[in-house]
Amino acid sequence: AQSVTQPDIHITVSEGASLELRCNYSYGATPYLFWYVQSPGQGLQLLLKYFSGDTLVQGIKGFEAEFKRSQSSFNLRKPSVHWSDAAEYFCAVGGSMEYGNKLVFGAGTILRVKS
Amino acid sequence: DGGITQSPKYLFRKEGQNVTLSCEQNLNHDAMYWYRQDPGQGLRLIYYSQIVNDFQKGDIAEGYSVSREKKESFPLTVTSAQKNPTAFYLCASSSGTGIYEQYFGPGTRLTVT
Numbered sequence: 001a002q003s004v005t006q007p008d009i010h011i012t013v014s015e016g017a018s019l020e021l022r023c024n025y026s027y028g029a030t031p032y033l034f035w036y037v038q039s040p041g042q043g044l045q046l047l048l049k050y051f052s053g054d055t056l057v058q059g060i061k062g063f064e065a066e067f068k069r070s071q072s073s074f075n076l077r078k079p080s081v082h083w084s085d086a087a088e089y090f091c092a093v094g095g096s097m098e099y100g101n102k103l104v105f106g107a108g109t110i111l112r113v114k115s
Numbered sequence: 116d117g118g119i120t121q122s123p124k125y126l127f128r129k130e131g132q133n134v135t136l137s138c139e140q141n142l143n144h145d146a147m148y149w150y151r152q153d154p155g156q157g158l159r160l161i162y163y164s165q166i167v168n169d170f171q172k173g174d175i176a177e178g179y180s181v182s183r184e185k186k187e188s189f190p191l192t193v194t195s196a197q198k199n200p201t202a203f204y205l206c207a208s209s210s211g212t213g214i215y216e217q218y219f220g221p222g223t224r225l226t227v228t
Contacts, residue, residue, distance in 0.1 A: 009155070034216060043119075043205055043219035044158075090157060102148075102173070103217060107157040 002027045004093050004106035012112040013081050021076040021109050023091035033074040034092040034103065035065055044090065050074065061085070086113045117142045119220035121206050126225045128200075136191045136223045138206035144218075145211055147189035151175060152203040152222075161204075164189055193225065200227045 003026040013019050025031055032051050036044040048059025055067040065076045074091060088110045094103040119140045128134045140147065146165045150158040160173030164183040178197025183189050189208075193200045203224050207217040 036219075041203075041222070041224070043121075043221045044207075046216050046218070049216055102160060102163065105150075105158040107155060 002031070002093050002104045004091050004104055006089075006091055006106035006109050008109045009107070010110045010112065012114060015083050015113050015115050016080050019076075019078045019081045019085070019111070021089050021091075021111070023074045023076065023106060024072050025074065025091070025093040026072065027093055031093045033065075033067060034094075035059065035063070035074075035076050036090045036092065036105075037061075038088045038090065038108075040087075047076070047089075081111075081113055083113045083115060086111055119206060119208055119218060121204075121220040121223050124221065124223060126223055128225070128227050130227055131195045132227075133192055133194050134200075134225065134227075136193065136204055136206075136225070138189045138191065138220060140187055140189075140206075140208045140218075140220075142208055142210070142218065143186070144208035145186070146209045146215075147183065148207040148209075148217060149173075149179070149181065149189070149191045150205045150207065152205055158205065161191065193227075200225060 005024045007022050034049045035047040038044045047063050048057050050057050050067045058064050063078050067074050088108045090108045091106045092103045122137045148163040149161040159175050161179050162181040164170035167186050170183050180192045205222045206220040209215040209217045
């Protein structure tokens with residue numbers, strides 16, 4: 001079965017500091033991987049996605065993520081965090097027709113930014 | 116502007132009543148999804164539909180029902196059989212029946228007392 005683990009429930013970083021949010025997945029074949037962001041009481045916005053090719057993908061708002069097959073990871077990074085980045089971040093995996101092409105989401109990481 | 120609309124934003128119901136949450140998209144997407152979100156649990160799939168007049172159960176379909184009579188609409192009914200219906204409900208759509216990114220609506224917060 002496909003699954004996603006986001007080990008950190010909460011992360012606090014100072015404004016201007018770098019950020020890395022961890023995501024590990026369990027999947028039997030080449031996964032399709034996504035990062036979404038959610039502000040309180042809002043829907044989810046797609047930050048970036050990995051389907052194939054270059055393992056370092058760039059997204060919106062200055063975010064990037066690196067796919068590491070050997071570690072089953074797809075960590076999200078940003079070199080300098082802004083106060084407006086405070087939100088909840090979700091990693092998701094999908095791609096198997098066996099599972100109806102559905103996405104499976106991690107439990108989320110809440111990012112707090114301190115000034 | 117293209118997008119997904121969910122109405123209402125907040126919904127209050129008494130226990131024992133059925134309630135229907137609306138989801139409409141004008142993105143011309145084939146697939147639509149309903150998720151339930153509870154604090155600390157991420158998103159859990161309730162139902163999904165890859166084509167009009169067809170839908171499949173997700174991981175937590177018990178106590179819910181859906182219909183897909185039009186491509187742009189995918190309403191979700193929370194029935195009285197759902198034991199713990201208070202939650203944030205998110206609707207999403209994607210452009211195909213393979214793996215494509217999903218686009219989300221703003222959500223409906225349902226409170227049942």
